[in-house]
Amino acid sequence: MNGNIAIQPTAVRKKGGISGFLHEFLKQFDLQLxxxxxxxxxxxxxxxxxxxxxxxxxxxxxxxxxxxxxxVGFKHFNYLFTDPNFGLVLRNTIVISLLKLLFCFPAxxxxxxxxxxxxNMRFKKTVQTVSYLxxxxxxxxxxxLMFDFFSxxxxxxxxALIALGxxxxxxxxxxxxxxxxxxxxxTDLWKSLGWNTIIFISAITSIDPDxxxxxxxxxxxxxxxxxxxxxxxxxxxxxxxxxxxVGNLLNANFDQIMVLTxxxxxxxxxxxxxxxxxxxxxxxxxxxxxxxxxxxxxxKSVINIMLLLAANKVASKSGHEVL
Amino acid sequence: MKRKKSLGxxxxxxxxxxxxxxxxxxxxxxxINSLAISLNDADDTIRGGITFxxxxxxxxxxxxxxxxxxxxxxxxxxxxxxxxGIITGLLFTAALAFGMAHSNLKGRRxxxxxxIIPMYFGGGLIxxxxxxxALGLMNSFWVYIVPSLVGxxxxxxxxxxxxxxxxxxxxxxxxxxxxxxxxxxxxxLPVSVPILATIALFIGVxxxxxxxxxxxxxxxxxxxPIQSVLLSIISEAQFAxxxxxxxxxxxxxxxxxxxxxxxxxxxxxxxxxxxxxxxxPIVMVYPFLQRYFIxxxxxxxxxx
Numbered sequence: 001m002n003g004n005i006a007i008q009p010t011a012v013r014k015k016g017g018i019s020g021f022l023h024e025f026l027k028q029f030d031l032q033l034x035x036x037x038x039x040x041x042x043x044x045x046x047x048x049x050x051x052x053x054x055x056x057x058x059x060x061x062x063x064x065x066x067x068x069x070x071x072v073g074f075k076h077f078n079y080l081f082t083d084p085n086f087g088l089v090l091r092n093t094i095v096i097s098l099l100k101l102l103f104c105f106p107a108x109x110x111x112x113x114x115x116x117x118x119x120n121m122r123f124k125k126t127v128q129t130v131s132y133l134x135x136x137x138x139x140x141x142x143x144x145l146m147f148d149f150f151s152x153x154x155x156x157x158x159x160a161l162i163a164l165g166x167x168x169x170x171x172x173x174x175x176x177x178x179x180x181x182x183x184x185x186x187t188d189l190w191k192s193l194g195w196n197t198i199i200f201i202s203a204i205t206s207i208d209p210d211x212x213x214x215x216x217x218x219x220x221x222x223x224x225x226x227x228x229x230x231x232x233x234x235x236x237x238x239x240x241x242x243x244x245x246v247g248n249l250l251n252a253n254f255d256q257i258m259v260l261t262x263x264x265x266x267x268x269x270x271x272x273x274x275x276x277x278x279x280x281x282x283x284x285x286x287x288x289x290x291x292x293x294x295x296x297x298x299x300k301s302v303i304n305i306m307l308l309l310a311a312n313k314v315a316s317k318s319g320h321e322v323l
Numbered sequence: 324m325k326r327k328k329s330l331g332x333x334x335x336x337x338x339x340x341x342x343x344x345x346x347x348x349x350x351x352x353x354x355i356n357s358l359a360i361s362l363n364d365a366d367d368t369i370r371g372g373i374t375f376x377x378x379x380x381x382x383x384x385x386x387x388x389x390x391x392x393x394x395x396x397x398x399x400x401x402x403x404x405x406x407x408g409i410i411t412g413l414l415f416t417a418a419l420a421f422g423m424a425h426s427n428l429k430g431r432r433x434x435x436x437x438x439i440i441p442m443y444f445g446g447g448l449i450x451x452x453x454x455x456x457a458l459g460l461m462n463s464f465w466v467y468i469v470p471s472l473v474g475x476x477x478x479x480x481x482x483x484x485x486x487x488x489x490x491x492x493x494x495x496x497x498x499x500x501x502x503x504x505x506x507x508x509x510x511x512l513p514v515s516v517p518i519l520a521t522i523a524l525f526i527g528v529x530x531x532x533x534x535x536x537x538x539x540x541x542x543x544x545x546x547x548p549i550q551s552v553l554l555s556i557i558s559e560a561q562f563a564x565x566x567x568x569x570x571x572x573x574x575x576x577x578x579x580x581x582x583x584x585x586x587x588x589x590x591x592x593x594x595x596x597x598x599x600x601x602x603x604p605i606v607m608v609y610p611f612l613q614r615y616f617i618x619x620x621x622x623x624x625x626x627x
Contacts, residue, residue: 025429030503031422032429038419039434041473042441049454052446066453111346114339127343130350132613136605138532140550144557144598145353148360148591154371156356190349202621222332255535262558263538277448284449285539297447305443 056295069291076295086279086296093275093300096252099185105245107193109238112200113230117222128201131194139191143259146187150174174260180272188256203237204230239320247308250276250300276300354602361385361596365589384596391569393544394552394597401531401548404467405604408530409523415472416522417515420481421507438475455540466540467530467548477522480619484518485511521619524612531604549601556594563590 025032051067056076058069080086111131118124134142149156150173158170173179211229220228252275258264261273264282274282276296284293355375360368361384363377372378388394422428423435460466488511496506512519534550541547555562567590 021429028427028429028503031425034418034503034507035422035428035434038415038422038473038478039437041415042437042475044458045451045454045470045473046441046445046475047437049446049450050444052450053444055450066450066457114342117335117339118343119336123340123343127347129610129613130347132616133354133606133609134350136528136532136609136616137602138534138550140532140534140554140557141598141602144553144594145357147557148357148595149353153591156352156374159371193346194350198617198620222335258535259554259557265558280448285452290449290453294447294449297449301445301447 052294053298055291056298058291060291060294072291076292077299079292080295080299088271089274089276089279089296092272093250093252096181096184096275097249099181100188100252101245101249103185104189104192104196105242107189108196109200109231109234111193112197112204112234113226115197115201116204116230117226128194128197131197133194134191135195137191139253139255139259142187142191143256146183146190146260147174150183175266175268177268177270177272180260180269184252184256184260184273187260188253191256199237199241200234203234207233236320239315243308243311243315246311247304249307250304252277254278254281354606357595358599360592361599363592365592368592369589384592385600388566388593388596388600391566393547393566394549394600396545397547397549397552398600400464400546401550404464404533404548405527405530408468408471409526411468411472412474412477412526413519413523416474416478417481417512417519418507419473420478420485421511423478423482424485438478442475452539460540462541462543462546464546466536467533470536471526471529474526477525481515481518481522484515488514517615517618520612521615524608524615525619527608528605549597553594553597553601556590556597563594566590567593 054067055069057071057073058067059072059075060069115124115127118127137145150158152158152170152172152175155170157173158167161167162170171179173183207229211233212225215225215229254275254277257273257275257278258281261269261278264270264274264278277300280293280297280300283296284290287293356373359373359375359377362380362382363373364379364381365384367373367379423431423438425431428434455461455466455470458469460469492510492514493506496510501509532550533548534554537547537551538554541551556566557563
């Protein structure tokens with residue numbers, strides 16, 4: 001599909017300039033017609049909302065033409081930094097994301113390395129297939145499962161803990177604010193562990209098997225091979241993914257949190273569960289302060305980009321492959 | 324790989340297998356348990372202790388939820404948006420990808436930059452909300468379809484695939500006088516079934532699992548997808564109660580005797596049945612088509 005299909009006689013010179021462009025354009029109008037609806041769609045749904053960036057510096061009032069409201073400069077940002085609500089939200093976002101980074105990032109790596117060690121092909125395939133399943137269900141379904149699993153009323157976990165005598169009264173896993181961070185991490189791990197291993201497993205399969213043979217000859221044991229060959233070979237992939245995750249740090253999973261907090265209707269959880277995205281949603285749409293919410297959203301995006309660039313810099317300074 | 328299995332090896336393999344089994348168990352148990360509860364008689368479930376299998380088997384819970392117009396209607400909405408979303412999404416995205424795969428496309432560089440930028444910058448939720456309002460898509464079924472006609476990521480995956488199709492295929496058709504529409508529909512699409520299947524699955528899963536668009540843009544209950552119904556059941560206690568009461572009220576003459584014995588319909592059973600029904604298409608499609616997903620992810624990650 002590369003190269004100009006039309007065969008041109010060598011004697012013809014292409015017309016230059018705008019009229020030339022228009023001429024060429026019209027000649028392939030059928031091709032353009034296939035492309036133009038998609039382009040228009042992207043312009044409408046991806047570009048028009050970008051005026052939201054401007055909204056962060058303006059004071060939007062009902063009836064204003066989008067992007068043309070009164071300019072207030074950094075007023076919203078100043079307010080943002082002194083707003084204790086936002087401080088709480090920021091804290092929650094950072095804590096939840098860091099916890100997820102701490103637990104949910106290494107787990108797939110370990111899992112992938114262990115899966116690689118399985119010798120029975122059938123078992124290996126089965127484990128993988130089963131592990132991807134939670135990724136394909138929505139957070140609504142996952143939330144339903146988790147609510148029931150951790151329910152105080154004959155939920156599986158509480159029943160088991162009581163039966164084993166570890167506790168004598170059921171724990172209100174999703175009702176206590178302090179537990180939320182842990183629950184967010186655990187449920188996220190359950191849902192994404194399998195899927196996140198795909199990248200690592202495919203990186204592992206591209207390792208040259210001769211490396212293992214050579215290590216074997218040099219007397220390397222199983223653990224030595226796992227560390228020096230398997231792990232070290234996928235390190236570039238790990239670094240790349242780590243950079244990517246750091247660049248997403250302030251994007252604590254909106255879907256998950258909305259579902260697990262029953263759309264923030266549970267006030268006990270709000271203190272711990274409100275993150276930037278849910279804050280933007282509540283304040284911006286339900287709370288009718290769209291400009292302020294836009295400022296919060298923009299703040300988040302800017303920080304994310306800065307984190308991404310910083311992580312990228314650090315990685316390249318330490319001699320690793322980067323974005 | 325001839326290697327004498329030492330004791331250390333055996334221990335490692337056993338521990339590893341155990342870990343794998345635990346992971347498989349923890350992943351599957353919630354599903355199996357929920358399935359068992361959904362197939363179990365509601366009164367019996369209250370007594371607790373249901374694990375892998377229904378103690379008192381019954382289809383009753385499913386009968387009841389499908390008699391509820393809300394559930395029935397939402398299921399149709401979900402099926403509708405998934406099918407329509409897949410067909411329209413494939414069409415628009417593939418058409419764009421097809422054009423972008425041609426290096427002789429006038430304005431290609433401009434189009435490419437146009438597509439890349441939104442992957443890094445976005446306006447956020449608020450302006451998007453206003454846009455949907457301005458376009459008159461509020462409270463309309465089409466809000467499920469129109470905004471997602473073109474997925475840039477999907478488009479790039481398709482473009483990669485199209486670039487791999489031998490140019491001779493198109494060239495010979497063009498020489499015979501075919502225009503680009505004919506090439507696209509009669510030649511390229513038929514040989515693109517693998518990527519079309521992959522993207523169809525991505526779109527399909529996305530449509531089926533979608534709930535937030537209905538949450539903020541739709542107020543008409545009859546337009547809500549099944550995910551929204553499930554969400555209401557688990558988030559709003561009264562919603563579930565009302566459904567349970569409506570279900571009890573619908574207990575027909577056959578059940579009069581059972582109702583007389585003090586049998587009521589239980590919220591948990593209804594929730595599980597609704598959830599099972601919500602998850603069913605995914606679980607059915609999944610084992611056969613997961614390799615398409617995996618391949619899609621791998622192509623995507625190589626490109627990205």
